[in-house]
Amino acid sequence: MVAIATPLTQQAGIEVPLICGAMYPCTNPELVAAVSEAGGLGVVQPLSMVYVHGHGLREGLGLIRRLTTKPIGMNVLIERSSRAYLERMRRWLDVALEEGVRFFVTSLGKPRWVVERVAPAGGVVYHDVTERKWALKALESGVHGLIAVNDRAGGHAGPRSAAALIDELGDLGRPVVCAGGVGDEQAFVAALKLGYAGVQAGTRFIATDECRVSEAYKRRIVEATEDDVVLTERVTGVPLAVLRTPYVDRVGLEAGPLARWMLRGRRTKYLMRTIYALRYARGLKRAVRGRGSSKDYWQAGRSVAGIHGVEPAGEIVRRFAAALRAV
Numbered sequence: 668m669v670a671i672a673t674p675l676t677q678q679a680g681i682e683v684p685l686i687c688g689a690m691y692p693c694t695n696p697e698l699v700a701a702v703s704e705a706g707g708l709g710v711v712q713p714l715s716m717v718y719v720h721g722h723g724l725r726e727g728l729g730l731i732r733r734l735t736t737k738p739i740g741m742n743v744l745i746e747r748s749s750r751a752y753l754e755r756m757r758r759w760l761d762v763a764l765e766e767g768v769r770f771f772v773t774s775l776g777k778p779r780w781v782v783e784r785v786a787p788a789g790g791v792v793y794h795d796v797t798e799r800k801w802a803l804k805a806l807e808s809g810v811h812g813l814i815a816v817n818d819r820a821g822g823h824a825g826p827r828s829a830a831a832l833i834d835e836l837g838d839l840g841r842p843v844v845c846a847g848g849v850g851d852e853q854a855f856v857a858a859l860k861l862g863y864a865g866v867q868a869g870t871r872f873i874a875t876d877e878c879r880v881s882e883a884y885k886r887r888i889v890e891a892t893e894d895d896v897v898l899t900e901r902v903t904g905v906p907l908a909v910l911r912t913p914y915v916d917r918v919g920l921e922a923g924p925l926a927r928w929m930l931r932g933r934r935t936k937y938l939m940r941t942i943y944a945l946r947y948a949r950g951l952k953r954a955v956r957g958r959g960s961s962k963d964y965w966q967a968g969r970s971v972a973g974i975h976g977v978e979p980a981g982e983i984v985r986r987f988a989a990a991l992r993a994v
């Protein structure tokens with residue numbers, strides 16, 4: 668395959684500037700491998716690997732390695748919700764480095780300790796940001812690139828549009844990757860034309876053969892319009908993009924009064940975040956692995972507008988790459 672070179676492809680050692688973003692609970696090893704094998708970059712979500720899909724991290728990385736020898740990435744969520752959780756993340760980072768992973772996407776918190784472990788091993792760290800002030804903080808920690816999460820993204824969306832974000836971040840001297848709203852090849856090409864070094868897509872890769880979520884969830888993504896995507900605070904305490912369901916409509920989108928009060932307090936906010944993290948982990952896992960319930964949340968971003976079918980993940984990478992080469 669002819670490589671389409673950007674600063675992202677050069678730093679990550681990949682052929683197509685397309686990342687399949689980490690997704691709790693949707694990322695499974697087969698999906699990561701399929702994206703990387705086709706020339707993009709699959710990113711492991713370690714919590715999803717271990718708690719949803721039932722592989723030890725080292726064993727799951729080994730499974731990916733049997734499916735592809737191309738580069739993969741790993742997500743390191745560094746939120747300070749609990750010390751035990753951070754300790755586990757540190758161990759997982761070491762396992763990933765031992766197993767040859769050299770591309771890391773950090774989210775939340777300060778990525779300095781991740782950079783300090785990854786850079787000496789020859790790896791790179793890209794940090795998720797939603798505004799310039801967070802990007803400046805990430806640069807102080809020495810990150811190699813930025814993932815600009817915009818207002819159309821799945822997961823925790825940001826407040827700015829893709830165009831506004833590249834204006835804000837384009838002069839910082841680091842590659843900037845567009846996260847949010849890319850569901851088809853036209854949007855992919857448009858993001859690169861705006862000046863992004865690549866795209867991180869999430870929702871598009873849920874509607875694939877390799878992603879092990881329920882058929883009902885995939886079908887809903889294919890059928891949804893962007894007006895079906897709403898931001899709810901009820902899952903994690905901060906806006907999370909989910910598909911509307913009768914349950915979502917009934918309970919509303921705001922956090923309850925007790926949760927809001929706890930999130931305001933200096934001490935209580937950490938406890939509330941831990942409660943949210945546990946509920947989030949359990950509730951979302953059930954949404955993809957369990958029997959399913961009408962109270963499940965299905966995460967998706969506004970990129971649903973460009974998704975019209977369930978496809979093999981590698982086909983998506985190849986189609987996006989072909990569209991980019993054509994321009």
Ligand SMILES: Cc1cc2nc3c(=O)[nH]c(=O)nc-3n(C[C@H](O)[C@H](O)[C@H](O)COP(=O)(O)O)c2cc1C
Pocket residue numbers: 687688689690691692693712742744772773774795816819820821822823846847848849867868869870871966967968969970
């Ligand atoms: C179901 C789902 C789960 C996600 N989970 C995570 C996560 O665990 N860690 C993370 O850094 N980003 C997470 N994201 C964000 C994605 O990695 C990616 O940035 C985002 O999906 C891009 O927007 P798009 O869905 O419009 O393509 C998640 C997104 C979705 C849709």
